[in-house]
Structure formats: C-alpha cells, structure tokens
Amino acid sequence: MSGYSLLIEGVSKTYRGSTRPAVDNLDLEVRPGEIFGFLGPNGAGKTTTIKMIVGLLRPDRGRITLDGCDITKDPIRAKGQIGYVPDNPDLYDRLTGIEYLNLIADVFGVPQAERKRRVHDLMDMFELGGAITDIIQSYSHGMKQKLALMGALLHDPRLFILDEPMVGLDPRASHLFKELMRKHCDRGNTVFFSTHILEVAERLCDRVGIINRGRLIACGTIEELRSLHRTDESLEDIFLELTGATTKPETNGPGLTTDREGR
Amino acid sequence: MSQIGAARFRALLWKEIREHRWPAAGVAIILILLAVAIPPLYPFLTGMIKNIQFEEQLRQLPWQLRGQLEATIGSFEGYAYSNWFKNLYQLGMILVLLIGAPLVASELAFGTIDFLASKPVTHGEIIGAKLAAGAILIAGVLILPDITLWISCLAWGETINLATILTGSIPLYLGFVLALEAAAILSMTIGDSWKAAGVLIGISLILGIPGWIPGYRKFSIFSYMDAAPIWMQGIFPWSAILGLLLGILVLFIIALRLFEIRDF
Ligand SMILES: Nc1ncnc2c1ncn2[C@@H]1O[C@H](COP(=O)(O)OP(=O)(O)OP(=O)(O)O)[C@@H](O)[C@H]1O
Ligand SMILES: [Mg+2]
Numbered sequence: 202m203s204g205y206s207l208l209i210e211g212v213s214k215t216y217r218g219s220t221r222p223a224v225d226n227l228d229l230e231v232r233p234g235e236i237f238g239f240l241g242p243n244g245a246g247k248t249t250t251i252k253m254i255v256g257l258l259r260p261d262r263g264r265i266t267l268d269g270c271d272i273t274k275d276p277i278r279a280k281g282q283i284g285y286v287p288d289n290p291d292l293y294d295r296l297t298g299i300e301y302l303n304l305i306a307d308v309f310g311v312p313q314a315e316r317k318r319r320v321h322d323l324m325d326m327f328e329l330g331g332a333i334t335d336i337i338q339s340y341s342h343g344m345k346q347k348l349a350l351m352g353a354l355l356h357d358p359r360l361f362i363l364d365e366p367m368v369g370l371d372p373r374a375s376h377l378f379k380e381l382m383r384k385h386c387d388r389g390n391t392v393f394f395s396t397h398i399l400e401v402a403e404r405l406c407d408r409v410g411i412i413n414r415g416r417l418i419a420c421g422t423i424e425e426l427r428s429l430h431r432t433d434e435s436l437e438d439i440f441l442e443l444t445g446a447t448t449k450p451e452t453n454g455p456g457l458t459t460d461r462e463g464r
Numbered sequence: 465m466s467q468i469g470a471a472r473f474r475a476l477l478w479k480e481i482r483e484h485r486w487p488a489a490g491v492a493i494i495l496i497l498l499a500v501a502i503p504p505l506y507p508f509l510t511g512m513i514k515n516i517q518f519e520e521q522l523r524q525l526p527w528q529l530r531g532q533l534e535a536t537i538g539s540f541e542g543y544a545y546s547n548w549f550k551n552l553y554q555l556g557m558i559l560v561l562l563i564g565a566p567l568v569a570s571e572l573a574f575g576t577i578d579f580l581a582s583k584p585v586t587h588g589e590i591i592g593a594k595l596a597a598g599a600i601l602i603a604g605v606l607i608l609p610d611i612t613l614w615i616s617c618l619a620w621g622e623t624i625n626l627a628t629i630l631t632g633s634i635p636l637y638l639g640f641v642l643a644l645e646a647a648a649i650l651s652m653t654i655g656d657s658w659k660a661a662g663v664l665i666g667i668s669l670i671l672g673i674p675g676w677i678p679g680y681r682k683f684s685i686f687s688y689m690d691a692a693p694i695w696m697q698g699i700f701p702w703s704a705i706l707g708l709l710l711g712i713l714v715l716f717i718i719a720l721r722l723f724e725i726r727d728f
Contacts, residue, residue, distance in 0.1 A: 292576070
C-alpha cells in the first residue's frame with residue numbers, strides 16, 4: 202500500500218499523429234478523503250489524464266496506481282474501485298434508466314439488497330424517480346448527467362473521478378451534488394474532478410492542481426497557492442497568471458484588435 | 465473470482481441482446497411469415513405450371529435456372545428446400561450485417577465504449593459477450609422460423625422431418641457466425657458501421673465468385689453452408705462443418721487479439 206488513493210508518477214502521453222505530448226511527465230498524488238480539483242485551460246490535458254487514470258488510454262511512460270493497484274498491470278482490480286463520469290456521458294439510448302443501473306450493479310457485483318437500497322437513495326436524491334423506467338433516449342441532457350452520476354456512485358467507489366461534472370446540472374442538482382461529493386469524502390473515499398468553474402474548486406476542494414500544456418504548473422491547497430504568489434488574490438487571478446492568459450495578450454489574437462478598432 | 469467473472473459476462477451478454485433484439489425480431493417475423501406461406505403456395509405453383517403447358521418454355525431457359533425450376537416443381541421437398549434455404553440464407557446474411565457491422569463501431573461512434581472500457585471487465589469479455597449475443601440471436605432467428613415451417617407443412621398435409629429442417633440450418637448457422645465474426649473485426653478496425661458493412665459485402669461477393677463458375681462451386685465458401693446434402697440426400701456434410709468450425713475459431717482468436725490491444 203502506498204497510502205495514496207491515486208498516485209501518478211512521471212506519466213506522459215502523446216496522441217498518435219501528434220508531435221506535442223498531451224500530458225508531459227505528470228506527477229500527482231491524492232490522499233484518501235480528499236477532494237482534488239484538476240484545473241487548466243482548454244486543451245491542457247485534463248481529459249487525457251483522466252482517461253489514463255480510468256484505463257481508457259495507456260500512458261506512453263510512467264505509472265498510475267489506484268489504492269496501490271497499477272491500472273495497466275491489474276486493470277480489473279483497479280477499475281473495480283473507480284466510479285467514473287466522463288465529460289459528455291454517452292449512455293445506452295436503447296436501455297431504460299433502471300436497466301442501465303442494473304447493468305452497472307451486475308458488472309461491479311453489487312448484491313441485490315444493497316443495490317435496491319442504493320438505487321432508491323440515489324433516485325430520491327437526484328429526483329429522477331419518475332423517469333427511471335423510461336428509455337434513456339427520452340432523457341434531457343441534465344437527466345442523462347444525473348443518471349451517469351447515479352451509475353458512477355452505485356457501487357460506492359473508493360475513487361470518484363469526474364470530468365467537468367457541473368455542466369448541464371441545474372443549480373439545485375449541482376448544489377446537491379457538491380454536498381454529495383463532500384459526504385462521499387467524509388466516509389474516507391476520494392474525489393478527483395476536473396472543472397472550469399473556479400469558484401466551485403475554491404469552495405469545495407481540499408487541494409487543486411493546475412495543468413497547462415500537459416505539465417503540472419501548480420499543486421496544493423488554495424492557501425498554499427496564495428502564499429506562493431504572495432497575494433490574497435482569488436483562484437481565478439492565480440489561474441490566469443499561471444496559465445499565461447494575462448501576461449500574453451497577443452494570444453487573444455488579431456480578432457480582439459479589429460474588434461476594438463471597429464468600435 | 466470466476467463466479468464474479470461469469471456474472472459480469474452475463475450482464476454484458478444481456479445488455480448486448482437487449483441492444484440488438486429489434487433487428488433480430490424483425491428478420492424473425494419476416495421468416496415466420498414466409499414459413500407460413502411456403503407450403504400452401506406449392507399446389508398453387510404446380511397447378512399453374514401444368515395448366516399453361518410450361519414444358520416448351522422451360523426448355524429454352526438457361527441450364528442453371530431450368531435445373532432449379534425442375535427441382536422446385538419436382539417434389540415438395542425440393543420446392544420447400546430451395547425456397548426456404550434461399551430465404552433463410554439471404555435474410556440471415558442481412559441480419560448478420562445488421563448486428564455485426566455496428567457491433568463495435570456504434571460504441572465508438574456514440575462514445576459508449578468509454579463506459580465499457582472503464583468498467584472492471586476485460587476487453588475479451590466485452591468482445592466475447594458481443595459475439596455470443598449475436599450468435600444467440602441468430603440461432604433464435606433460425607430455430608423459430610424452422611419450427612414454424614415444420615408446423616405449416618404439417619398443417620397442409622406435407623410431412624418434412626423437423627430434424628431435417630433443423631439439421632439443415634446447422635451449416636448455414638455456422639456460416640452466419642463466421643460472417644458475424646468477420647463483421648465484428650471489420651467494425652472494430654474500420655470504426656464505421658456503413659463502411660464495415662460495405663467491405664463485408666465486397667468480401668462476400670469476391671469469395672462467392674467461384675460459385676458462379678460451373679465446376680468450381682466447391683471453391684465458393686458459400687457452398688459449405690448449403691443444406692442440399694442434408695435435405696435432398698440425407699448426408700451430413702462433416703467436412704464442411706469442420707471447416708466452418710475451424711474458421712470460427714481462427715476469426716475468434718483474431719477478434720480477441722485485436723480488441724485486447726486497443727486503446728480507447
Ligand atoms: N483523440 C485525440 N487525438 C489527438 N489529439 C488529441 C485527442 N484528444 C485530445 N487531443 C489533444 O490533446 C491535448 C489535450 O486535450 P484534453 O482533451 O486532454 O484537454 P482538456 O484539458 O480536457 O481540455 P478541455 O478543457 O477543453 O476539456 C489537446 O491539445 C488536444 O488537442
Ligand atoms: Mg476535457
């Protein structure tokens with residue numbers, strides 16, 4: 202046992218046909234009971250990292266262990282600990298909500314009694330009760346998102362991994378969801394999620410990591426990041442500064458200039 | 465541990481069957497309707513041919529067609545065989561395309577492969593469940609109409625052995641499973657349902673070419689699927705069956721290997 206829920210050591214990934222690595226020599230550790238926020242601008246490598254953590258992509262180099270379990274060497278055991286919600290959850294349109302949940306429970310081997318109780322609790326929490334026997338095709342985007350979240354929590358995963366989870370949730374659901382993440386961690390589990398919503402990260406996360414162009418450029422509690430930058434700035438300011446958005450106005454391109462001239 | 469593995473596999477199998485049951489049900493219904501219609505049409509057809517003194521015109525037909533027609537009218541068995549087998553064969557191939565071409569490609573297109581591949585199941589279990597579900601559905605689509613044909617024959621006073629009808633479907637079935645595996649492999653490597661279907665049709669046509677050349681019929685792989693020896697001569701085509709089984713095994717290993725090394 203490494204003592205870490207999630208340990209990423211020297212991981213790199215270059216997509217086929219690309220010259221620049223999407224993730225470049227990444228080191229990261231997340232401890233049990235932590236909510237970890239993974240931040241970065243578009244194309245920074247967040248989704249690529251998450252896909253490697255959950256075993257969808259193989260790292261070119263480096264090692265990823267979940268609760269001491271190597272995801273490439275022992276994928277079945279490692280994946281058994283994960284509840285994963287992708288950035289744009291694509292569900293099986295032809296199954297009903299409850300069929301989808303049962304499929305997941307079967308795959309993870311959740312016993313019948315516990316399954317019933319958990320489905321019931323989750324349905325209450327996400328207020329999806331009425332639609333659970335409808336086919337998924339008829340769900341709205343937010344309902345699909347809720348179902349994906351329910352599916353990811355059904356087996357009470359040690360590690361809850363989410364790629365931009367707030368997109369598509371109404372304020373009520375997103376509030377509920379934040380509470381749920383907190384509760385999940387309080388029971389000794391770990392949450393790792395990527396987001397663009399910095400206020401959420403600021404309020405919810407025990408620690409955050411900021412990734413830019415595939416490299417981790419900052420990692421720690423919000424306080425640590427602030428003290429490093431000797432400011433009491435908001436996370437947004439730190440983020441913008443670190444990722445170069447304020448220091449390099451030329452990245453905004455000529456479009457902005459013409460726009461100004463036009464006024 | 466292996467018990468959990470079996471439960472996982474059953475769950476995946478169930479999901480695949482649910483996803484592909486509609487095309488299978490559609491083809492099954494068409495075949496059942498045909499099975500109901502074939503026996504009562506026989507007296508109608510023979511009667512019509514006798515009435516209009518067909519003999520003369522028959523002699524002017526090309527030999528393949530004439531042979532077929534003569535076999536068709538000659539006996540009820542010949543008639544039932546040629547009509548049933550042809551329909552089973554053609555509709556079965558369509559079903560193989562409907563199930564096989566999107567088997568992996570649709571999961572890639574809709575992104576649901578991320579769901580499967582991030583769960584604690586092996587790639588082998590995923591592709592194995594897909595192929596098994598297809599094989600089960602195709603078996604159902606052959607067996608139900610076969611039984612319907614038998615009942616329909618009885619109802620019209622014609623006796624054809626149920627065992628003959630079912631045994632006659634075995635080489636056909638194995639051929640379908642082989643084609644399903646080929647479709648799955650194409651679906652996985654090409655990643656597009658329509659293109660995979662197109663390539664499979666192309667390959668099937670090329671492999672079928674020898675069947676059109678007199679004397680070279682045995683080099684067409686489709687001759688292995690023919691039920692004629694069973695229906696007409698009561699001979700079980702062991703060598704054809706063994707050949708098909710070997711092909712199924714080889715393609716299964718290829719499909720497993722290809723899926724195992726995939727990145728998603
Ligand atoms: N399938 C792919 N093939 C090739 N390159 C890819 C692929 N997916 C992502 N990339 C590239 O890898 C880099 C990282 O992408 P990634 O999706 O991980 O970013 P991200 O941080 O999740 O961005 P976003 O905030 O927009 O979701 C980008 O430069 C992107 O262009
Ligand atoms: Mg992303």
